[in-house]
Amino acid sequence: MIATADLYDERGDDLDALSLQLQDAGGLAAFDGPIRTVRCHRDNAIVKALLATPGDGAVLVIDGGGSLESALVGDMIAGSAADNGWAGLIINGAIRDRIAIASLPIGVKALGSNPRKSAKDGAGEVDVPVTIAGVVFAPGKHVWADLDGVLVER
Incomplete structure (x- = not known):
């Protein structure tokens, strides 16, 4: 895994850097992979269903x-x-169960935490381009994340 700072130095013109300051919560500080996306608001049914399928090294x-x-x-x-x-x-958005998530062998970055659970109605969209803080996350592009931040392939 290459450090995002080094990767930016090598390929900056091909990458977007997410300026949003996400908190690190998972057991892995650095991770990367092809992008998959979910757009949802306070409803995690689609997230749960998708993450129960083979990820093949992707980042959701x-x-x-x-x-x-x-x-x-x-x-x-x-x-x-x-x-x-x-x-x-x-x-x-938010996560919960931070202590348990920190022990898992997966990278997790989030805005923050809240113990309140979300709705389970199934509202949302899968594998659509999403824009966060001006950066487009397009399904199939590559994303790299570590303690310095997040880089996205243009």
Whole structure:
């Protein structure tokens, strides 16, 4: 795994850097992989279903619209993601069960945490381009994350 700072020095013109300051929560500080996406608001049914399928080393970018009102991922969903071969999760929203998630072999970055669970209605979209803080996360492009931040292939 190459450090994001070094990668930016090598390929800066081909990359976008996410300026949003996400918190590191997973057991892996650095992760990368092809992008998959979910756009949802305070409803994690689609997230749970997708992370229960083989991840094949992908990173799921979840655009929760920046809401911290309820968690989109908890320890059970993050554990399912780790068990199914997902490399990491980047969440424009909240998580819960931070201590348990920190022990899992998966990278997790999120805006913050909230113990409140989300709805389970199934509202949202899968594998659509999402824009977070001006950076487009397009399915199939590559993302790198470490303690310095997040870089996305243009």
